[in-house]
Amino acid sequence: MxxxxxxxxxxxxxxxxxxxxxxxxxxxxxxxxxxxxxxxxxxxxxxxxxxxxxxxxxxxxxxxxxxxxxxxxxxxxxxxxxxxxxxxxxxxxxxxxxxxxxxxxxxxxxxxxxxxxxxxxxxxxxxxxxxxxxxxxxxxxxxxxxxxxxxxxxxxxxxxxxxxxxxxxxxxxxxxxxxxxxxxxxxxxxxxxxxxxxxxxxxxxxxxxxxxxLLGPAVLEYTANGHVPQARGNRHPQAAPHGVYRCVGDDRWIAIAVMNDAQWRGLRDALGKPAWMGDAELDSTQGRLERADEIDEQLNQETGRYVVEALVDLLQQHGVPAGRVSTAADVIADPQLRHRxxxxxxxxxxxxxxxxxxxxxxxxxxxxxxxxxxxxxxxxxxxxxxxxxxxxxxxxxxxxxxxxxx
The missing domain is CATH 3.40.50.10540 (Crotonobetainyl-coa:carnitine coa-transferase; domain 1)
Structure with missing residues (x-):
């Protein structure tokens, strides 16, 4: 009422x-x-x-x-x-x-x-x-x-x-x-x-x-450090990999945000422990940040073998923050929104x-x-x-x- x-x-x-x-x-x-x-x-x-x-x-x-x-x-x-x-x-x-x-x-x-x-x-x-x-x-x-x-x-x-x-x-x-x-x-x-x-x-x-x-961090970066932040696309200054990666199908993508070492290990396990992910330098955030370009290139190859919805479920089961890059049609059909x-x-x-x-x-x-x-x-x-x-x-x-x- x-x-x-x-x-x-x-x-x-x-x-x-x-x-x-x-x-x-x-x-x-x-x-x-x-x-x-x-x-x-x-x-x-x-x-x-x-x-x-x-x-x-x-x-x-x-x-x-x-x-x-x-x-x-x-x-x-x-x-x-x-x-x-x-x-x-x-x-x-x-x-x-x-x-x-x-x-x-x-x-x-x-x-x-x-x-x-x-x-x-x-x-x-x-x-x-x-x-x-x-x-x-x-x-x-x-x-x-x-x-x-x-x-x-x-x-x-x-x-x-x-x-x-x-x-x-x-x-x-x-x-x-x-x-x-x-x-x-x-x-x-x-x-x-x-x-x-x-x-x-x-x-x-x-x-x-x-x-x-909304620009709190950017304002603080300038007022505290004298540095004017620039556009960085999907990259994150303290996390890697952090971006959008291709999946099977036309214009299908997944967003992955690995914010700590535990999530990196979860990503590696979910993808079947590819050889390139076993490099010890990648076990730390700093090591991954220094090789972010290489990681993005390799990760695109890995995710390109998966249907996006299946990969999202797989990564979430391993504790990795991930989500489908949805179209309007995807959002309207989203089962979570329907449930709510x-x-x-x-x-x-x-x-x-x-x-x-x-x-x-x-x-x-x-x-x-x-x-x-x-x-x-x-x-x-x-x-x-x-x-x-x-x-x-x-x-x-x-x-x-x-x-x-x-």
């Missing part, structure tokens, strides 16, 4: 869009919060226009990317340029606990929804603003997405092969991990603070800063049964999320106007005709 969820009874007026902001409020929605996503027909959330589309058919309600980031929410469409829109949002805010946005500083002020204005509507409101660079500083108005943040914070510099151009992570990593998780943590802390003191909170989060926090109930099939109003991620954790004292499909654009506008804003059918029709509701 929804009432059993940790954030049951918490309402969020949600102006976030695209990646990190939408994922933040999804986490809160899955934990039981009622999230009302404020959208615009004139300027649609660009994630609604992002592939992949269900059945390859484009449409604002058919993006799998948008759907997965906006499950368990309701959608209300407003024209914030219309003078009546602020009145409607004000009514909603007075009934909300949190208002969230990830716009560039100044956008919410132009809507009449800066922090002080919102606090005047609801004194104990929790106000989450998560722009790229925060609300102060010489770069506060800079625009950016996940890839931009990965670049300016140093992640791209450290990603890729030595001597090659920065490769990035293959996805907008800041949008998926550091930023939504830190923002969610800040909101939960603010809710606890309000429960204890009755005071609201302004949360000013620069999305670059949680991303910088990670994948949900939810019946979307337009796309039909669609695959969603469940919460990545299980609470022993509450169910695992609300598990409702993402909303259609404006799907709940009339419902919210009627049940929360107290508008009758005639008023809703008039505001729609005037262009305040879309």
């Amino acid at each position: 929804t009432s059993q969820l940790p954030l049951a009874g918490v309402r969020i007026t949600d102006f976030t869009w695209i990646g990190a902001g939408s994922y933040t409020t999804k986490i809160l929605a899955d934990a039981g919060a009622e999230v009302i996503k404020i959208e615009s027909i004139d300027r649609v959330d660009s994630l609604r226009l992002a592939a992949p589309y269900k059945d390859g058919i484009k449409g604002v309600n058919r993006s799998g990317y948008f759907a997965d980031r906006n499950s368990s929410k309701r959608s209300m469409t407003l024209n914030m340029k219309h003078p009546r829109a602020l009145e409607l949002v004000s009514r909603l805010i007075r009934q909300s606990d949190i208002i969230a946005n990830n716009f560039t500083p100044g956008v919410m002020d132009r809507f009449g929804l800066g922090y002080e204005a919102v606090r005047a509507m609801k004194e104990d409101i929790i106000y989450l603003a998560m722009s790229m660079q925060g609300s102060t500083g010489p770069q506060r108005h800079y625009l950016g997405y996940g890839a931009t943040m990965a670049a300016v914070t140093g992640i791209q510099h450290l990603t890729g092969l030595p001597g090659r151009e920065p490769a990035g992570t293959g996805t907008n990593y800041p949008d998926h991990i550091p930023n939504p998780c830190h923002a969610t943590f800040a909101v939960l802390a603010a809710l606890r603070h309000r429960r204890r003191t009755g005071q609201g909170q302004r949360i000013d989060m620069a999305q670059t800063e949680p991303t910088v926090a 109930g990670h994948w949900l099939s939810l019946d979307h109003p337009e796309m039909g049964p669609s695959l969603y991620n469940a919460q990545p954790f299980r609470n022993a004292r509450s169910p695992a999320g609300q598990a409702r499909p993402a909303p259609l654009l404006g799907q709940h506008t009339r419902e919210i106007c009627s049940t929360l804003l107290g508008l009758n059918d005639a008023e809703i029709a008039r505001l729609t005709e005037e262009g305040a509701l879309r």
Whole structure:
């Protein structure tokens, strides 16, 4: 039951869009919060226009990317340029606990929804603003997405092969991990603070800063030793072998990380004690690091004789950290994820049964999320106007005709 969820009874007026902001409020929605996503027909959330589309058919309600980031929410469409829109949002805010946005500083002020204005509507409101660079500083108005943040914070510099151009992570990593998780943590802390003191909170989060926090070892290497770390591919400075190795089949690979001498012995035993692995110099980490290139070349020959899944099982039985380099199809079919109930099939109003991620954790004292499909654009506008804003059918029709509701 929804009432059993940790954030049951918490309402969020949600102006976030695209990646990190939408994922933040999804986490809160899955934990039981009622999230009302404020959208615009004139300027649609660009994630609604992002592939992949269900059945390859484009449409604002058919993006799998948008759907997965906006499950368990309701959608209300407003024209914030219309003078009546602020009145409607004000009514909603007075009934909300949190208002969230990830716009560039100044956008919410132009809507009449800066922090002080919102606090005047609801004194104990929790106000989450998560722009790229925060609300102060010489770069506060800079625009950016996940890839931009990965670049300016140093992640791209450290990603890729030595001597090659920065490769990035293959996805907008800041949008998926550091930023939504830190923002969610800040909101939960603010809710606890309000429960204890009755005071609201302004949360000013620069999305670059949680991303910088991921670079702790690289920052320390520079501040302590004056050395600027460079990209090293799959190599590890204190472990060998540590990399990705070919297996039987087209583009099938295994990741192996030997972190100590015991795991090296396990690898050697699992592979049938090949002669080259019996060299005494390889029995120590330092010896293996000095001959890492040779080990990688030889190990590729050994792993190339195995089917990846069988080799993973074999190495794990011998205490060697190893995992298949999975494709999206592999991940969806993964037996461990299936056992955990990670994948949900939810019946979307337009796309039909669609695959969603469940919460990545299980609470022993509450169910695992609300598990409702993402909303259609404006799907709940009339419902919210009627049940929360107290508008009758005639008023809703008039505001729609005037262009305040879309």
